[in-house]
Structures are given as C-alpha cells and as structure tokens.
Amino acid sequence: MAINAKELSLGKVFTPDYRFFIPSFQRAYIWKPENILQLVDDLRGASLTPATPYFLGSLILVHDEGTRFEVIDGQQRLVSLSIVIAVLRDLEKDPEWMRLLDALIVEPGDKMRGIANEPRLTLRERDEAFFREYVQEGNLEALFDLSDDDWTSTAQRNITRNTRKVYDELSVLSDEERHALASYLVNAVTLVIVTTDDLDGAHRIFDVMNMRGLPLTSSDVFKARATSGLKPAELDAYAQRWDDIMDPLGDDSAGTEEFFAFLHLILTHKPVTDRLIEEFLADVLAGPLEKGTVPAFIDGVLAPYAAAWQVITHPSDTILPEGPRLRLEALNDYRNHEWKPVAMWVLTHSFRHLGSPDVSPFARRAGRSAHAEATLQALGAHDLQRLDDVLAALERVSGIDTLNRTPTADRRGHAAAAIRDLDKGYPVRLVRGLAIRPDDRAGALVRLHGEMQGDDELVRLLLIRANEQAAQAHLARPRRLSALPIMPVDIERSASFGNWPQEEHDHWAYRLGNMVLAQGAGNQLDRMTEYDQRRDRILMRADSRRFPLTAELKDFGECTPAMLRHRQEETIRLLADYWDIRYDENHTDLTRQTVDVLAKDSPKPAHSSRRVTIRQVVAAGLLIPGEKLVWERPRKGERWYATVTEDGRFRLEDGSEHASPTAAAKAAAGGRASGGLDVWKRVSDGRGLADIWKEYRRQAA
Template identity: 55%
Template sequence: MAISATEKPLSRVFMSDYRFVIPSFQRAYTWQAENILQLVSDLQDASASANTPYFLGSLILVRDGESRYQVIDGQQRLISLSIIIAVLRELETDPVLLSELDELILEPGNKLRGIKAEPRLRLRDRDAEFFRSYVQEGDLEGLFDLRDGDMETHAQRNIAVNARQVFDELAKLDDGERHRFASYLVNQVTLVIVTTDDLAGAHRIFDVMNMRGVPLTASDVFKAKVVAALSPAARNVYAARWDDIMDPLGDDAQVLEEFFSDLHLIVSHKPVCTQLLEEFRADVLAAYVKEQNVISFIDELLAPYAMAWRVLDHPTDTALPDDVVRQLVLLNDYPTADWKTVAMWALVHSVGNLGSADAAVFTRSDDRSGNGGTTPAPREPMRLHDGTRLRTILQALERVTGVDSLNRQSPLTRRTRMANAVRGLDRDYTMPQNKGFLVTDDDRRSALAHLRGELQTNPKMNRLLLIRANEQQAGFRITRPRSLNALPIVPERVAKNSPFAAWPESLRDFWSSRIGNLVLTQANEQQLAPLQTFKERRDRMLLSSSSRRFPLTEKLGHIEELTAKTLQWRQDETVRLIAEFWNIRYDEGNTDLSVLDEQQLTRGSAPRTPTAKRVTIAQVLESGLLVAGETLVWERPRKGERWVATVTANGKLRLEDGNEYSSPTAAARAAGGNSAGLSVWKRTSDGRKLSEIWKAYRMQKR
C-alpha cells in the first residue's frame, strides 16, 4: 500500500491534479450554519496576520484513476470551502479575480493535456446535480430563491442555508477586505493531502489519525507555564489542584480552547484572539507570573470561571434559584455561544464561593465533581450574594443575544458586544450606560422585520423563537419534552389531492417560511410529511400531551378550518409575544413596532450591503430592472416545450392559463415542474436570465 502525504495551500488543492469524488457510502453534507460561520470567522481573524498559515487539517484520499480521488475524510471541509469560494465569486466584480475564483471550483479543461471541463468536486449522486447547478456553476440567485420544500435532502438544505449565511457575512466586507480574505484563503490556508491506492488502507489511516496520539491541549500548555512559575514545594499541590479544576471540563481540545478564549476576553476585553497560546500568556498569565502570584491565578481566576463554565453547560443540575436556572436554560437555546463570556462573569461576581472545592454548586442527584460520585457531596452551601444583579445581567444578556441572532450579526460583532459588556461591568457602569447591552431603535425594527418576513433562521432558532412566544403567553417556564420541533402547518410539499392544492400558489409561497405557519410539537417531519389535510396535521401535532403544554400549539385544537386569515392572526400574535419577551415592542417614541408590517419596519433602514434574503418580483419592478408587461420565456427544445410568462404590475408572473405566481420558482414549478425558476426564465427583449437581473438588483445594495 503506497502512501504519500504533502501539505499544500488551497491554490494547489483546487487544481487539475485533483478531481475529488464523494463515494456513495459516505455520509451526506451535515455542516450547519454555525459550523461554516465559525470557519469564516476564524479565517477572517487569521487573515489579519497575512503571512501566518492556517492549517485546516488533513484530507484522506484513495486514487481512483489519473487525478481522480475518492474522499474518505474531509468532504465537509471541501464542500464548505467550495461554498465560500462560490460566494466570493458571486460578490466579485473584477473579471480577472472572478475568473481565478471560478477556476478554483470548476476545472476549465485542457484538450492538449486531455483534461475535461468539470467541477473539481463531485458530491454523492443524490446531491451532485444540485450542488453543481447552484453552487459550482454559479446560480446562487436561483439557490436563494428556493423554498425549503424545493430541496429533496437535508444536505441540500444545509448547502442552501450555509450559502445564504456566508453570503451575508462576506457581503459586509468592502472590496479590499474581501480581496485580502480571498488571497489569504487561497495562499495561506493549508491541508495535508494523504493519498493511497487502497480503500481499506485509507480507512486504517483514518482510524490511526483520529484515534491514536493525544496532542497537547491549551490547558496542558498553560498548566506547564503556571506550574513552572511555582516554588518546588507548591508544584505538586497546585498541579493536582489544576487537574481537579480542569478535568471536569473534559479533554476535547476545541472545548478547552473555547474556554480559554472566553477567559481571555473576560480579562483582556479583546473580542478577537487569533493566536490563543501566545495571546493568553501575554494578556492574562504574564501579570501573574511577573508578580510571582500564579497561585492567585489558579484559585481566584481559573477555578471560579471553570466552575461557571460547567454551570452554564448543566444549569438544571445546579443549586441555583429556579428563576436563574430558567434564564440560563434560555441562553443555552442559542446555536451560538458568545453569550457565555458575560454569563460567566455574572456568575463569578454573584456567587462568592464559586471557585471553592467544597462549594455545593451541583445537587446531590447529579454530582459533577469529576469524581464519579465516589466522594461525599460538598457541605458548603453556595453563597449567592448579589442575586438581583445576576438576574438583571442574564435577562439583558438573553435579550441582546436574541436580537443579534435575529438580525444575523456576525461573530465578530457579537463578540465585540460581549467584550463591551464585560468592560462596562468591570467599570461598574449601570445597565443603561453599558453599551454591550444597548438595543437601538434600528435593532428593534430590524429584528421585528425579520420576524415579520421570511425567516432566514435555522430549525434550532425557529424552535427558540416559538419557545419564547409560548412562555411569554403562559407567563412561566414550560417544561420541555426531549423531542420538540418547529414544524409547518401547511405542508412543504402539497399533493394534488390535498385541500391545500386549492390555495393559490402565491399564498402557499407567502406562508411557507413565516413564523405564523410554525408550531411547536413533539411530532417530527417524517410523521407529518404524508399528512395533507389541516385536520390530519393538527391532530398529529396535538397527539402528545407534552405538545399541548404550549399555549400556541394548544390553540390549534380550537381551529376547525385553516385560512390565510388564521395564519395572519397567529403571525401577529407570535410577533407581539416575542417583542414583549425581549422588550422590543415599542421604540423610544413609544410607537408599537409589533403592529407594523415588514415594509414599514424596513422603510428608511435598508441594508447598505447585499444580503442573501429572497428577492421578490415587486422589489425588482420597483428598482426599474423589470417593467410591468414584459414577457419572459422558458424553452425546452428537446422536449418541444415552451412557456411564456408576463410580468404584472402587482409583482407577479402570469402564465398563459391566467394563473399568477409571486415568484419565478413558483411559476416554473406550475409550468414545467422545475424548481430552478430564476435560471430558466429569460427576458424576450434581450435574452437575459432572471438570475442575472436578480443579481444586478442585489448588487445595487452595495
């Protein structure tokens, strides 16, 4: 079995020497938005040091012909990198750079060398054409126009969501920043390419690389630094003390790095830490070492904050008051964890003995001392000396985390807010003085506009929003079942014999991604998918008594017939409840923002950068890029099919049968069963695809 391993930058990975194929036995693309956004954030931070390489791990490949390789390990990264490059290409206006980015994804071919033009990465058969059409061949506008029901697999949904999120993130950069990011990505991000000609051997390599050898963690490095600064007499005692503190956090290197990064922010007030080992030693440890007081670092900083970290991971197992536990549970709902820094600060400064080895932080029923329950339960009660401040901070923290999540703020923006909040807390500012907890009128309007419009959030965030609305309605914390999902009332895929098929396509299209159409239930997607009537879906959603704990779900039982008016009522009520929960219902002029529609909320505050938010026909009409009465055509010469659509003054496409549709995708589905609406419709006056017109509209925001 011949094995080779070389480290290469991406510019030497996405090239003619490699054609990557994902074997059918591999799992699908599973990265969530938080995974790819974390990668983008890490790369943005790393690109600040332009000459410092960023190692992205290894690829394990099996040769499958000349320059063709099966990917055994690394597909998640390859797909995510392809999405990032595709977004950079979409945002690029320089034709030379655009072409160079394009060649990283698509092999242009070379007849003399016998290289055919094709994508550099081929996914599993079920998702290959989707990925090729929308991402690799550059139809991101068509991708952004798709509804959830237009995608056949979870992998396709992940691709669509991640592309939208990356677009929104990178669109915030100006041309210079984006070019520096792209240059760093191509030249300084490296991968180790491990190749073999034997599939079984590749799996053995995978096992060895992932299961043998335990590299030093951040905790190991900092422990060595601290212990070296101790007197010989204290070394053994405090080495053991360090282990007692850190062992319960586990040995996951990424978790430990996140803990020390958060501790670095708390001490230094710096939102970004690109080189943790160096910056933590300089910004945190150096002062303790210089003053020969590293024991104080262990006892007064490391111990209480490590315990605070554990409390945040398991709030329901602690001896904290119920209302504090509830606030920590709400924070744990979020798919991001930037809030942890402020919550840790609040716990450490509100519980006097949080760092004591004898403090009864966790309950007897779930001892998390790290001793497997073999030691007696601690006897020293927790000393919560400033419960009012703790509750105030946690409530304000949950509020700004919710508003920032709805407004899809970048990791850097969220992290900067947390750094400002800790700085203000250290300076003993009042809550109104602390800019880390400030929510402006623009923040309120933007958040409510996102709630009113098409949700651009992932399933976890949709679930969180409905939990907030239901608990605000109930007036208390609702005990949640283990399985709890936010599912649509109107099915995503409507069968021809479904009563919902009688609804206009535009109406189904409008409600498919809005919060008024979502319900908290223990049912899952597979159970609801075959159910096509409202009564069947309602009864399945209400089948479990645990589902009926939630007031907005329970109210479904009082609805006999679902109408658009019913959905609008649910929408209005849900938006109002969430606005009240986060105290964003009224602006500084006491205007009730919860009753304003999406257009009223966004008027005068349009984003200055393009976003991946779905573009409507009405918006393009208003911009002048389309004109009412224009004719569009979709031709399929091989099938002898030709469909014609007319742009109406009210922002719809009218087919020749007289039916009108609110999106090009909906019109394409109705005409020829194809969901790639933006790429198939062409304007008859100049042959221009709608996807090109939509991109021109989106770029007007720059």
C-alpha cells in the first residue's frame, strides 16, 4: 500500500489533476445550514488577514486511475466548497471572474488536449444529476424555484437549503469583498491530500487520523508554557491547579480553543486570528512569565473565567437568580457565540470569588434553593442588577445581529468594544457594542416582515421569543419543538384553500404569520391539506397549547389572508417589544410603518434567495401577458408550450394553469422529468427564463 500526503491550496486542488468521486457506499451529503454557515463565517473571518493561511483539514482519497480519486473522507467539505464557489459565481458581474470561478468546479474542457467538460466533483448516483444541473452548471435560479415536493432525497434538500443560506449570506458583500473572499479561497485555503491505491488502506488511515490520534490541545500547550517558569515548589501544585480548572470544561478541543480565543479577546480587547496559540502566548502569557506572576494569573484570571465559561454553558444548573439565568439560557439559543466573551466578563466581575475551589455556582454541589442565597454571598455576589442589565442588552444585540446577518468580524468587534467600555466602568446604556443603531433596528424590522424560507432554526427562535413575550414568562419547551406552517405547501387539492389566489398563498407561505410552534416533528402536517385537520393536529398536545400564538388557532374556524396578516402584525409587534426596537427616538411606533418606509433607514437589501414568482416578473415588465414560452427536447421529439397569463401563471396547452415554472414543467411532462425554470425559453427571442429571473432579482435588490 503506497501512501502519499501533501498540503495544497484549494486553487491547486480544484484543477484537472483531481477528479473526485463519491463512492456509492458513502453516506449522503448531510451538512445543514448551520454547518455551512459556520464554514462561510470562518472563511470570511480568515480572509480579513489574507497573508494567514486557513487549514481546512485533510482529504483521504483512493487513487483509481489517471486523475480519478474516490473520496473516503472529505465529502461534506468538498460539496460545501462547491456550493460557496457556485454562489460567488452567480453573484458575479465580471465575465472574467465568472469564468475563473466556474473553472474551479467544472473542468472547462479542451478538445485539442482531449479534456472533456466535466465537473470536478461527482456525487453518489442518486444526487449526481441534481447537483450537477443546479449547482455546478450554475442554475441557481432554477434551484430557488423548486418546492419541497421536487426533492427526491434528503441530500437534495440539504443542497437546496444550504445554497439558499450561502446566497443570502454572501449577497450582502460588496463586489470587492466577494473578490477578496474568492482570492483567499484559491490562494490561502489549504487541504492535506492523503492518497493511497488501496481502499482498505484508506479506511485504516481514516481510523488512525480520526479515532486514535490524541493531539495536544491549546490548553496543553498553554499549561506547559505557563508552568515552565515556576519554581519547583510551585510546579506540581499549579500544574494540578491548571488541570482542576480546565478538566470541567471537557475534552472537546474546539470548545477549549473557543474559550481561550474569547479569553484573549477579553484581556486584549482584540479578536484573535487563526494563530491562537502564537497570539495567546505573546499577548497573554508573556507578561505573567516575564513578571513571575503565573500563579496569580492561574488563580485570578484563568480560574474565574473558566468558571464563567461553565456557567454560560450550563446556566440551568446554577444558583444564579432567575433573571440572569434565563438571560443566559436565551443567549444559548443563538448559533453564533460572539456574545460569550461579554457574558464571561460580566459574570467574572459580578462574583468576587468565582473560580474559587471552595465554593461552586452550581446547584448540584451548592445545595437546593434554600442555600442559594448563602452560596451567592459566599461567591461574593455584588451588583446583580448590572449583571442582568448587561445580559439583557447582550441578548438584544445578539438577536438584532442574527436578524441582520451581521458578519462574524463585526460581531467580534461589537464584543471587543463592549468589553473595552465595560472595563472603563461605563453605564450599560453608554456601552458601545451593546447599543442598537437606527439602521440596525430598521433592518431587523424589515427582515421580520419578510420571507423566512429555508430558515427553520431562525423561525423557531423568533416564535419562542414572541410567545414568551406574549406570555410575559419563560415557557418550558418540549424536547422536540418544531415551527409548522398553518397552510399546506400545495393548495390546489385543498378545499380550505382552493379559492385562495395563488399569489396570496405565495405571499404568506414563508412568513412568520403562517408559522406556529408545536410539539413533535417538523413533517407531521405534510399529508394534511385542510385547515381544520392541521389546526387540530397542532393543538392536539398540551405542550403545544402552552404557547399563546399557537393556542390562538382554536379561535379561528378558517384560515384567511386577514387572519395571517393579523398574526404577522402581532408577532412582529411582540418581537419588537421583546428587543425594544418598536419605537424610534421620536416615539414613533415602527411596527406600524410599511416595509418601504422602514427600508429607507436600513442598509440596502441584498439579493435574496427567496423564490421569484411569475407574477412579480410580469409586474416588472420582464414577461408580457399573452406571450408564449417553449420547452423543447429535440432528441426525444418533444415540445411543450406555455402562455403567460394576466394574473401571473403559465397556461399549458391542455388549459391547466400553474403558479411556478417548475410546476408547469412537471405538469407538461407528466411528472416524468425534473425540468424546472431553466428549461423554458421565450419564443420571441429564445431567452431562457433563468436569465430573466436573474435580471429581476438584481433589479429588486
């Protein structure tokens, strides 16, 4: 078995030297939006220091023949990187940049050299054509036009949702920022390519690299350096003290690195880059080592901040007063963690003896509620109102940043600014980094009014906040809690919704007013088309009825546009009250403002991946009622025509009308083909609908 390993930049991996194939025995693409968004966040943050490489791990490959390699480990990253590049290509306006980005995921081919036009990555057979047609070949508009019924596998659902999320995330960047990110991807993102010619050998390599290796953690490195300067009499005691402090944090190396990165931010007021070990040693440990104050650092800095980390990780197990405890539980709902250093700072500065080996903030060791007050006194609790105020402001900023999709670097900047001002003793209302600007407020309200398609995690979070605001209390959550749509996706077969205009259904389908919290799985309503069936199923469990906005459904015998409008307005108002963004400086109620008025005070909206409707394109004058479209399949001798209607639908030759190009294509071909928006062309000039849809999206941005 021959083994070869080398580190290459992404620009040297996505070349004709490698054609990647996912073997049939491999699992499907399983990354969720939170996984790929974390990758995008990391890459964007790393690209701010373009001279610093970003290591993306290893690929384990079996060399088949020529340039063909089977991927044993690395599928999730390769698919996700392809999605990121495809989105950058779709957002690009410069033809040369488009060509260069395209060449990263599709080999352009060269007849003279005998190189075929082929994708650089081929998925498993079930998903290969889907990924190639929609992502690799650049048909993102057609991908965005798909509905839930158009996916034939979980991997296809994940590909669609992840592409939407990456599109929304990267569309907020300027052309220069996207170019910088693309250049960083090609030149500074590196992978270690491990190849063998034997499948069994590849699996053994995988086992060794992922199961048996026990590399030093950042804590091990820092401990070794910190204790290196101690006197023999202190060495054993403080080496043990370090272990006693760090062991409760667990053996998750990523979590430990995050702790030290945030400790670095707290102590230096600057976010760490990808060189955590180098910067922590230079910026944090060098001082105590030089001054001989390592014991004081371990007892007075490491211990209290590690204890604060434990508190924010498991707030429900502590003896904290209810207000701060519930604030921390709410903060843990967010996918982003840039709130943690501020929470660590305020906890450490609210308890003089936090981290002391003699007293614990956790109830299991401190005793029941009867002893909580005594334990708080033993911890040296002081100014707990300030603790609650900081955590409340921190949760507010985290919520607004989440709605506005604030970049990671900006969130870290908010945290650094907040800690800098808190160190100076500023009152909470004057702390930069905890303040909400008018444009942030307006942007958040615009987002609340808009569609939330493919953002299940955010919808669930927003509904929890709105319901707790309505109840004016913390609401216990069932183990499995889902955000469910009141209306079915398909209303054509529904008596309850059959008389709804399609555009009305499309308007509300992905907005907050159409969503409710309910116990159970997210697909429990999939086969129910009638409102009363869906309502009764939602209200069946007591754990669902405890949420006020869910319980309201019992008062509505039918679902109407007015009902959904009422729910939308109520939900937005509750959220605006929760985060204190309802009124501006002149006491104007912003929840009564139209989206157009609010948008004037918010940053320019980005291209969104939301589905573009035929009606919108007709209203923009890009399609004309009465004109004909054609879908031709010359090899099969098939041709279908559709006519654009006044009300924004496609009418087929059999008289049936359809609200989306994908639905019209499926109906025309009898459901036999996966054709969508990209198959239709305008008869008059041969222009494809995907181009027209893209033009509309850019005009609307």
